[in-house]
Amino acid sequence: LPTNLADNRGLTEIKNNIQQYIKQLPHVGEPLPKIWVRVRFALENNPRNYISFTEYCDFCKLNNLTDSQDMKRLSQYLHDLGVCLHFQKDPILKHYVILKPEWGTTAVYKVLDNKNVVKNLGCFTQENLAEIWEDEKYKDMRDELLQLMIRFKLCYPIPRQYIAPQLLDINQPEYTWNPNNNLILRYEYDFLPKGIITSFIVEIHPWIEEQKQVWRNGVIINKDQTRAEIIQNYNQKEIKIRLAGNRKKDLLTIITHELEKIHSSFERLRYQILVPCNCKKCIGSQTPHTYQLESLRKRLGAGRYQVECDQSYEMVNVRRLIDDVNLSVQESNRELQIPVSPLQNELDRDKERSYNSVNIVINNKLESENNSMSESYQSKYHQTGPTQFVDTIQSGGNATFNQTNYTPEQQQKNLADAAAEIQQLLNQLSKTNPTATPQEITNTIEQEIKSNPTLKDRLIAALKAGGLEALKTIFNHPAFTISAETIKGFIEAE
Numbered sequence: 001l002p003t004n005l006a007d008n009r010g011l012t013e014i015k016n017n018i019q020q021y022i023k024q025l026p027h028v029g030e031p032l033p034k035i036w037v038r039v040r041f042a043l044e045n046n047p048r049n050y051i052s053f054t055e056y057c058d059f060c061k062l063n064n065l066t067d068s069q070d071m072k073r074l075s076q077y078l079h080d081l082g083v084c085l086h087f088q089k090d091p092i093l094k095h096y097v098i099l100k101p102e103w104g105t106t107a108v109y110k111v112l113d114n115k116n117v118v119k120n121l122g123c124f125t126q127e128n129l130a131e132i133w134e135d136e137k138y139k140d141m142r143d144e145l146l147q148l149m150i151r152f153k154l155c156y157p158i159p160r161q162y163i164a165p166q167l168l169d170i171n172q173p174e175y176t177w178n179p180n181n182n183l184i185l186r187y188e189y190d191f192l193p194k195g196i197i198t199s200f201i202v203e204i205h206p207w208i209e210e211q212k213q214v215w216r217n218g219v220i221i222n223k224d225q226t227r228a229e230i231i232q233n234y235n236q237k238e239i240k241i242r243l244a245g246n247r248k249k250d251l252l253t254i255i256t257h258e259l260e261k262i263h264s265s266f267e268r269l270r271y272q273i274l275v276p277c278n279c280k281k282c283i284g285s286q287t288p289h290t291y292q293l294e295s296l297r298k299r300l301g302a303g304r305y306q307v308e309c310d311q312s313y314e315m316v317n318v319r320r321l322i323d324d325v326n327l328s329v330q331e332s333n334r335e336l337q338i339p340v341s342p343l344q345n346e347l348d349r350d351k352e353r354s355y356n357s358v359n360i361v362i363n364n365k366l367e368s369e370n371n372s373m374s375e376s377y378q379s380k381y382h383q384t385g386p387t388q389f390v391d392t393i394q395s396g397g398n399a400t401f402n403q404t405n406y407t408p409e410q411q412q413k414n415l416a417d418a419a420a421e422i423q424q425l426l427n428q429l430s431k432t433n434p435t436a437t438p439q440e441i442t443n444t445i446e447q448e449i450k451s452n453p454t455l456k457d458r459l460i461a462a463l464k465a466g467g468l469e470a471l472k473t474i475f476n477h478p479a480f481t482i483s484a485e486t487i488k489g490f491i492e493a494e
Contacts, residue, residue: 035063035064035065036065036074036077038063039059039060039063039065039074040074040078040083042059042062042063043056043059043078043083043084043097043099044083044099046059046099048099048100049098049099049100049103049137050096050097050098050099050100050103050141051096051097051099052095052096052097053086053094053095053096053097055097056071056075056086056097057071060074072088075088075097076088082101084097084098084099084100084101085097085098085101085104086098087151089476090147090151091472091473091476092143092144092147093144093147093148093151096141096144103137104145104148107133107138107141107145107148108145108148108149108152108154110132110133110138111124111129111132111133111149111164112154112164112166112167114128114132116128117132117164117167118167121167121168121169122155122163122164122165122166122167122168123161123162123163123164124155124161124162124164125160125161125162129142129145129146130142133145146162149162149164150355153195153198153199153202153203154166154202155202156201156202156205156354157354157355158205158211158354163205163214165197165198165201165202165214165216166198166216167216168214168215168216169215169216170215170216170217171215172215172217172218172231173212173213173215175209175213175220177227177229177244178244179244179286180244180284181244181284182242182243182244182248182284182286183242183243183244183248183249183252183276183324183325184240184241184242184243184276184286184288185240185241185242185252185256185273185274185275185276185325186238186239186240186241186273186274186290187238187239187240187241187259187271187272187273187274188237188238188271188272188274189237189238189239189269189270189271190237190270190271191237191269191270192232192234192237192238192239193266193269194234196232196239196259196262196263197216197217197218197219197230197232197239198216199262200219200230200258200259200262201214201219203258203261203262203351204219204221204254204255204258204347205351205354206347206350206351206353206354207221207222207223207347207350208220208221208222209221209222209227210222217231217232217233217234218230218231218232221251221255223247223251223254223343224245224246224247224250224251224343225245225246225247226243226244226245226246226247226248226250226251227243227244227245228241228242228243228251228252228255229241229242229243230255239259241255242286247343249324249325249326250326250341250343251343252325252326253326253341253343253344254341254343254344254347256325256326256327257344272292272293272294273292273293273294273327274290274291274292274293275290275291275292275293275296275321275322275324275325275327276288276289276290276324276325277289277290277291277309277311277312277316277321278316278320278321278324279309279311279312279314279316280312280314281309281311281312281314282309282311282312288311289309289310289311289312291307291321293322293327296318296321296322297322299318300318300319300322304318305317305318305319306318307321345424345427348423348424348427349420349423349424352419352420352423353417353419353420356419356420356473417458418455418458418459418461418462418474419473419474421452421455421458422445422455422474422475423474423477425444425445425448426441426475426477426479426480426482427477429441429444429479429480430477430479430480434479436480438480438481438482438483441480441482442482442483442486442487445475445482445487446487446490449490449491456491459471459474459487459491460491462474463488463491468484468485468488471484471487471488472484475487
């Protein structure tokens with residue numbers, strides 16, 4: 001809807017449309033159990049900015065809501081309404097319920113509006129955050145607030161610092177580019193939301209070339225001797241992609257997959273994918289003729305297998321045009337069918353390693369705060385030397401683990417590698433056996449640990465370094481519910 005905030009022209013129409021949209025939301029007008037209403041009232045009138053999930057459960061019990069699953073359903077309902085924030089599937093944020101969402105928003109913008117962060121083009125460190133969030137209301141939740149920024153794709157970690165891509169240099173850096181035999185794809189939007197390119201940068205950040213070739217409106221990624229340039233032209237309402245190297249089609253599949261994930265977060269976002277012509281004149285050109293992917297799909301459906309190039313007037317094969325960019329479109333609903341490739345799994349693992357470097361620090365803090373490593377576990381093992389520790393209870397104290405006494409850096413790497421390996425296994429199981437029961441999944445994991453001594457050693461090291469919370473982080477997965485306590489018992493028994 002067009003508007004001009006200088007004179008508020010069109011603002012009334014926008015407000016009316018928003019009100020009508022809100023009335024149609026599924027939660028609006030929905031009858032609620034009286035107990036839920038009481039808990040909501042109690043939370044909204046609590047003066048604190050946040051409470052622990054344990055405290056939230058106590059609130060529920062005081063108001064006669066005693067079923068643990070109902071407690072989670074209510075917190076999700078209040079989260080969806082924006083009354084509070086509770087990220088149930090986040091390994092860090094699930095431990096807290098943020099009662100005042102504006103408290104979290106204000107904290108985030110204290111970072112993004114900070115003069116030094118802006119001056120440093122979006123680069124900041126843990127030390128910077130300690131200064132920015134020095135107020136009493138923030139200082140005990142710095143790690144969680146950082147996780148909130150990462151979850152909302154407002155920043156990403158690189159060694160010893162973080163980058164907020166919306167504050168990167170507006171100027172495109174100088175770099176060389178081989179224009180020969182490029183593969184080119186364009187997205188054209190009716191309206192281009194500004195957050196798309198910065199969210200994409202966060203999603204693809206492990207592959208940014210030298211962690212330097214990135215700016216506010218674009219990025220160069222480099223993987224397997226293949227480079228990709230992704231640039232947003234905001235005024236032209238387009239994102240242009242070009243690739244050079246040996247695995248252009250494979251890398252393009254990753255790029256389109258990540259963009260489609262971001263597109264799906266915007267309701268009714270309208271755009272066209274423009275596929276380059278592959279006739280003799282256009283192939284390898286930096287300005288080839290392009291075809292709308294949707295139009296090509298319709299041609300195939302109508303049995304029209306050739307289309308003319310407007311530059312060379314040659315007839316080209318429609319199916320080959322689509323295959324050249326590794327895209328197909330499901331006829332019924334225009335939904336892009338982008339297969340999950342090994343390269344996509346590799347990117348996911350690289351992101352897991354990157355984010356785990358943050359989660360390890362936070363989990364260690366949570367472990368210390370909550371004292372979730374029981375005293376019985378601590379007393380069960382005692383050090384016998386620099387390279388092993390011994391189970392002093394089972395088997396009369398004869399069972400030993402050949403466990404290296406890792407440095408903190410090695411412990412972090414062990415946890416990151418173990419998490420990446422387990423997440424890869426769980427991702428594969430979610431595709432091959434999505435209806436598996438928790439017990440079936442647990443059995444599969446236990447067999448993998450038995451047959452993989454390296455993984456077993458990493459999990460033992462992770463358990464020793466971070467306790468139960470470390471295992472919860474490693475085995476947290478959106479598709480399956482896995483008991484970290486069961487895995488811990490299995491590892492100890494082994």
